[in-house]
Amino acid sequence: GIQVEQSPPDLILQEGANSTLRCNFSDSVNNLQWFHQNPWGQLINLFYIPSGTKQNGRLSATTVATERYSLLYISSSQTTDSGVYFCAVVGNQFYFGTGTSLTVIP
Amino acid sequence: DTEVTQTPKHLVMGMTNKKSLKCEQHMGHRAMYWYKQKAKKPPELMFVYSYEKLSINESVPSRFSPECPNSSLLNLHLHALQPEDSALYLCASSPGAGEHYGYTFGSGTRLTVV
Numbered sequence: 001g002i003q004v005e006q007s008p009p010d011l012i013l014q015e016g017a018n019s020t021l022r023c024n025f026s027d028s029v030n031n032l033q034w035f036h037q038n039p040w041g042q043l044i045n046l047f048y049i050p051s052g053t054k055q056n057g058r059l060s061a062t063t064v065a066t067e068r069y070s071l072l073y074i075s076s077s078q079t080t081d082s083g084v085y086f087c088a089v090v091g092n093q094f095y096f097g098t099g100t101s102l103t104v105i106p
Numbered sequence: 107d108t109e110v111t112q113t114p115k116h117l118v119m120g121m122t123n124k125k126s127l128k129c130e131q132h133m134g135h136r137a138m139y140w141y142k143q144k145a146k147k148p149p150e151l152m153f154v155y156s157y158e159k160l161s162i163n164e165s166v167p168s169r170f171s172p173e174c175p176n177s178s179l180l181n182l183h184l185h186a187l188q189p190e191d192s193a194l195y196l197c198a199s200s201p202g203a204g205e206h207y208g209y210t211f212g213s214g215t216r217l218t219v220v
Contacts, residue, residue, distance in 0.1 A: 033209065041194050043149075043211035086148055094139075094209070096148035 002027045004089055004097035012103045013077045021072040021100045023087035031090040032063050034072050037099075038083045046072070046085075077104045112197050112212035119187065120220055127182040127215050129197030135210075137203040138180040140172060141196040143214075149196055155180055156203035187219045 003026035013019055023032070034046040047054050047061040049070065054061055058077075063070040070087055082104050087097040110131045119125050129138065137156040141149035153172045154161040160172060169191075173181045180197060197212040 031207075035211075041143075041196075041214040041216070043196065043198075045209060045211075048207050093151060093154075096150075099146075099148055101146075 001093075002029065002089055002095045004087060004095050006085075006087060006097040006100050008100060009098065010101045010103075012105065015077060015079060015104055015106050017077050017104075018073070018075045019077060019102070021074070021085055021102075023070040023072070023097050025068050025070075025087075025089045025095075025097075027068075029065070029089040032065075032070050033088050033090075034061055034070070035086045035088060036081075036083050037086065043086070074102075077102075079104045079106055110197055110199050110210050110212035112195075112215050114215060115213065116216045116218075118218045118220060119184065121187060121189070123187075124183070124185045126184065127195055127197075127217075129180045129182070129212055131178055131199040131210070133199065133208075133210065135199035135201050135208070136177065137200045138174070139198040139200075140170075140180065140182050141198065143194045143196055145193075153182075154203060161203075184217075187217075189219050192218045 005024045007022045031050045033048050035043045037043045049061045049063045051063050051065045058075045060073045085100045089095050113128045139154050140152040142152055143149040152163055152166045155174045169186050171183045194214045194216050196214045200209045
């Protein structure tokens, strides 16, 4: 199967700080999505981004499919951004990355 | 309706019990999925039900059995579970098995096996 690695594994930010999360994948993929899992377990789809750049409010994502990586940018972080961020790639099935656990402190 | 609804939200069961988890969606999606997630790990795919066909992750033990009564409902029947089966069980749906735009997760069932 496709290997999906995320970095960093853990991240602690002061409220208002910016951050960049990275997702590397081992093979060509049809699609890539970013999810946020809140502390109660709910997985929310943030971006469907097989290539290019998208922005949604304080979040933006860029995927460079030819170089097999994607980046998620969080600007002006808030405590509600805390949780685990997963990227997931689609080959013949959905492959989740290892996750980045983000804690935003007030 | 853009939700995937899972019930119950929490479940505690003994190793000799039989219980069922329920997942429902009304988005007209043709594919539904069950995932298992242990603490601090990514979700692992257990089953895919798409166009009335079931695909199984062969590493999933037979004490888990899915059932799809209709295109909007996917149940997971549990029997003779082990304590290591304690986890968050997530259901998801998508327009089709190869169509992941619009992939939507439920809020999960937290299962504890005692």
